[in-house]
Amino acid sequence: MKRDFSALSACLCAIAGACLYALLAFGVLFPPEHAYYGSDIYNAYFYRLLEGHFDLPMRMLRYEGHYAADGTGVLYHGLAPLLTRALLYPFVSLEQFPTAALSIWLWAVIGTGFYHMSAYKVMQKYARPSSIHSCIIWGTVVALVIWLCSPGLFLSANLVLYHEPISIAYAAMAIAVYLLLQCTLFNMPLHRALIPASLLAGVLLHSRPHMAIGLYTGVVILILLSTFRTPRWPIPSIITCLLILSAFGAAFMYINAARFGSMIEAHGHVGATTETNTIQYGAAFWDPNYANGDTAEAFLDHGTFHPWRIVPNLLIYVFDYPAISDWVSSLHRTVTQDISGFGKVEAPRFGMLFIWPSWIILMLLGLCLGRPRIAGGLTSLPLLTAVGLAAVLMLSFPTVAFRYRTDLWPLIIVLCLLSFPGLMARFGTTYLNNGRVLTLSLLVLLGGILISGRAVIPYAKSYQTSVGGFYGVWDEDICADLARTKGFSSSDTLRLCVDPSSVFPKSIN
16 A cells, blocks of 8 residues: 555656646746747758758758858757657648657656656665655655756756757666666566667667767676676577667768768867868857867867866866856866866856755765665666766766756766665665654755756746847848858858748648
């Protein structure tokens, strides 16, 4: 009966959370004054691929496009978000339907839902309270902290282009965490996770490649463990897994070659073009001064990933707050500029300690006081590798952005879930019936919800296509001025500055 009541409270909270995400994604809460940048790009991308082309209009891509010398623009983001378009295409007109809102909402709900199921199962196994009353309360607390203090809330609040691949990667990694957690804590045979984990790694490769590196490595470790820790080698599963990973990798390289002219290039260059580097990042292509800025210099002089950035970036991601943001930025620049380059730190400036305090505190308690600190032994290695390597790569990137906290989230919750059994083994479940523990937990939860809400409001107003600025709309005049400044002829300017809506199918009345 306890399990049923806790399951009911968890389901009700999940439904409420999904509804809240829908209110955010569809603009009922915090309706935007202007359209979000790139919310129509993946719709256009889908139609262009149906025609056999990768390029998109310049006035649609703007500074976030990647351009060849003749002005042909391509998108560097992965193709995984087109999955939603493929499902909707037979039934709706993508450009007239709120496709971006549905896509981001769907993947945010799926991702948060799987993290919720992971936390629920771990709590049911290792910390089931002795009374029905406590069971319902703690089940509700866990549900609230999952749905209100996690990346799904922020992803749903903004329909910018960036959130399309991030949201599907969030969902894919959530499912991978749930799956590998079954092997680590719930005795699921390792070989049963091979094929679904490889499929999820492929999805990550075409949405957030640096996260795919983590899961690809985790799958390789899973293959080794399933080979040497089982009496019979699961040959069919291993072969199928390797074929899936290879197929996604081959597709990734083919798409790179089609867009950037090289199978190993997945992004345009911020520096000047050369015979081998023919595609240039939009901001560098259209703005001759971009290469002299901090971000460009960080990429050019120190590379996309640099280990020196890990600790300084981590401190910002954890401890940043608006009241100290100027001081933090100054300190960050001092520490990084000469060694790894100083990229940029984007607003809103809220550290994970303030927006996700329950998870940070639980993680620290488990790692410091749990015995063992990490449950599962060697079987936890694929999971820890997958989320840990993805987080390390993100931390070594020059830009610190609010949305990138989504890529750090899997490591935080995995460390919470794997250290929690040791915490319960040492202190027992009697603490869950302690009034002071519950009161303190509720206060921390309330603080996290309030600060998350405070962060959501400015974040929902970000990346809108108001006139001017990096994300501003390019009308024909702005586009023509840029093209002429770049030295394009009148005929090329007409070709480049076509109406973005021209890529969508014409309605038949």
